Amino acid sequence: MINTKWLLTFSTLCEEKSFTRTANKLFMTQSGVSQHLAKLEDHLAQTLVIREGKQFVLTDAGLRLLDDANAVLAAINNLEQHIGFDTPDEGKLRIMTPGSVGLKLYPHCLDLQQTHPALSVEFRFAPNRDIDKALLENTIDIGLMTRTSLHSEIVTTPLAEEPLLLVTPAVVEDCSWQTLETLGFIAHPDSAHHAELLLGANYPQYRSAASLPQTGFSNQIGLILEPISRGLGATVLPAHAVAAFPNQHAIRIHQLDVPVSETIYLAEHHLKPRPARVDMLVTHIKRWLKH
Structure with missing residues (x-):
């Protein structure tokens, strides 16, 4: 050579x-x-x-x-x-989040890309376990999770709290346990966990996911409230997913005696320093999650 x-x-x-x-x-x-x-x-x-x-x-x-x-x-x-070369307004931004917080953040990320056209946003919706795996395999820059990581290589830092909400059709005013039994429950991939946290804290009758008859299921975060809006059942969802639903007039959010929230964590590989563009994104995410 x-x-x-x-x-x-x-x-x-x-x-x-x-x-x-x-x-x-x-x-x-x-x-x-x-x-x-x-x-x-x-x-x-x-x-x-x-x-x-x-x-x-x-x-x-x-x-x-x-x-x-x-x-x-x-x-x-x-x-x-x-x-x-390390600039905050050029390069790929690879992020993975659970569905609800993703609905909140993805439009903001697109706004950011429009402001800085040299950025390329790669945004994936995924459960916590897949986010953990992607960070370990270095296929994403950062992830947001609703629990701490199971791996010592992944550092999780609390960013915000996201309330869990009981949602029914708009016509439902009294959200007693009997009303929920009559309505039935629209399930989704995280519904058993969310119901355990919120319904378990507010209804003595709640024992498990089988406590209410299941009247439907959807694994599309943006469509889970569609059957609710049509009067087909009730469900428990994180607040950002509820806020993103377009037909707000067709649903009702019920304030329960014991509020319950999930913590949103920023997840990163402990060996990987943040490039300037990722550091800029994290700064924006902290601000976006406060509004």
């Missing part, structure tokens, strides 16, 4: 057209310049320069090498600049 220092000396010599000026520019001795040139010629088994006193001319091989040497040196310079 060619020593890039030899190439730099050769390229500078061709530019300066003087061994003395080349040595001064590279903080070398003239003999050092000559040694680099000799080593380059030995490595290539080609005569590159023909010297006549203090002057020299390039051979045909020298002329061919000059173009390639300049291209290699420029590529190395660009590589160093690219690797060291």
Whole structure:
């Protein structure tokens, strides 16, 4: 492999057209310049320069090498600049969140990308276990989770609290246990957990997910409240998912005696420093979750 220092000396010599000026520019001795040139010629088994006193001319091989040497040196310079380049408004933002908080944050992330078109937002909705796995495999920059990580490599920091809400059709005013039994329960992937937290804290009759008859199921976070709006049951959802539902007039949120919230955690791999763009995103997320 060619020593890039030899190439730099050769390229500078061709530019300066003087061994003395080349040595001064590279903080070398003239003999050092000559040694680099000799080593380059030995490595290539080609005569590159023909010297006549203090002057020299390039051979045909020298002329061919000059173009390639300049291209290699420029590529190395660009590589160093690219690797060291860290700006908050350019590059990929890879984030993964649970569904509810994702509904809250994704539109804000798109607004951010519109403001900074050189950003590319890769946003995925996923359960906590998949977020853990993605962080371990370095396929995302950050994740938001509703529990602490199960892995010591993942650091989780509390960011915000998201209330859990009991939601019924808009016509329901009295949310007694008998009313819930009559309505039935619309299940979703996290409904057993959410019901355990909220209904278990407010209704002595609640024992498990089977305490209420199930009248439907949806795994699409944006559609879970659709059957509720049609009078087909009740459910428990995090507040951001409820706020994102477009037909607010068709549903009712019930304030229960014992409020219950889930903590939203920022999750990151403990070995991976934040690039400037990710640090900027985290700053925005903290602000977005407060409003």
